[in-house]
Amino acid sequence: MNIKKNKLYLILFSLVIILFFIIRFHNLKIYNTMSADDGGGHIIYTEILLNEDRLPALEETYLAWHEPFYYFLLTSWIKIGSFFNLGGLNFWESLNILLYLFFIVLVFLITYYFSKQDKWLALLNTFLYTILFVGVKLSAYINNEVLNHVFILLLVFLFYYWKLLEPNNYRKIIYWSLILALAFLTKITAAIIFIGVFLVYLYKFIKERDLYFLKYILIIIILTFSINLPWIIYKQNNYQGYFSINIYNEKPKQNILTSEAWSYIFKINTKVFRDYPYWFSEPESYFSILLSSSFGDYYNLFNNYERIYNLPVKERILVGNGRYTTPYLFKTMLNINRIGLFIFIIWLIGFFGYWIDKIKKKKIKDYDLFLLLIFLGGFFASIYHNLRLPYLEIGVLKAHFIYFIYPLGTFFAYTYFRKKIKNNFLQIIILVLPLILYLTIAWPILYIQ
Secondary structure, eight states, rough: OOOOHHHHHHHHHHHHHHHHHHHHHHHHOOOOGGSSSHHHHHHHHEEEEHSSSOOOOOOOOOTTTTTTTTHHHHHHHHHHHHTOOOOOOHHHHHHHHHHHHHHHHHHHHHHHHHSSSSSHHHHHHHHHHHHHHHHHEEEEEEOOHHHHHHHHHHHHHHHHHTTTSSSSOOOHHHHHHHHHHHTHHHHGGGGHHHHHHHHHHHHHHHOOOOOOOHHHHHHHHHHHHHHHHHHHHHHHHHSSOOTTTTTEEEEEEEEEEOOHHHHHHHHTHHHHHTTTOOOTSSOOOHHHHHHHHHHSOOSSSSSOHHHTTTTTTGEEEEEEOOOEEHHHHHHHHHHHHHHHHHHHHHHHHHHHHHHHHHHHOOOOOHHHHHHHHHHHHHHHHHHHHHHHHHOOOTTTOOOGGGGHHHHHHHHHHHHHHHHHHHHHHHHHHIIIHHHHHHHHHHHHHHOOO
């Protein structure tokens, strides 16, 4: 059925977009980048680039080693705003609302095209990433993560849409490589999609012996490396390592085989579901922390800090990170984690159901393999990061580091249920109702009071 002719679909899609803007423009007025993860560091980086036309030094901001493209884009946004007499921190932060709008458009397009134009599946995934806490938070303050995820999803979409597994696509491979180069200049996480594409092309070459796959790889490497060379030299000279992360932290990297992180990688601690849903509840659990920071404010950094701080002592609770919450928000977080666990179980069943079906039927298509490699690449990169730097106190485990894999995972999960459950009402009960329940429960945190 043509989308334009489906009035119900257009109404629901419009409601999702309206909800998107209501939440984000409301939070823009209340939330301050200074309250967020590394908020002050992002502001200092931007101010130095804006006012002094140079990159900051490490002694000026511990984020100086961050790739610069997002901050160049932000300063351009600020200059455009000043031309129209628009300024202030709220205007600066509004760039990420625009970027996150591109993110959910890409979620829609990836789901729609990879599912062979299942518009209802695309709407479901779009609704999810309109309301999921991680996305709400990332679109509320200055950070380079949103642009990073936009680039990765754009590269995923274009790889399929431009049919980059087919021969004689050299011009589009060049365009794709240029976008990848900008992604590398936004955050080194872009290496994940590069590795995924490299492995797909290598697999196809071994299977089909067509040289154009190797030529594609060569074009991607040459263009990406050439464009990033000035930054590679700059970062190597100033920080002694292009691929280094957490440069400002002096804690030693550990051997992945003997890492202290093994003590929490496979552990599931139920405290975040039972009695203490915030940071320093000592969950010491990869799964528990990732789930709680995906669906809710595990680090207690996303609220009206000044309002809560000024409440009477009896009406506020001091949590482990030195900030306050309220008894109401405390209980809300517990309930968010519980419904989040239920939704995650649905995702998990759908994800494994999808791939078990594919393996049984031996119908793993090349682009399915591509999506799976990107998903697994992001997940295992997070595991590797924790094994090398197993220091939860410095924030090595946050959902927004690998947020781009979420739409890919839920695409697999929801596709499985869409195919297995033929009754539309039952689909709504299993797939849509939990998200509406989550939105209702999480509203006091998603829509800052």
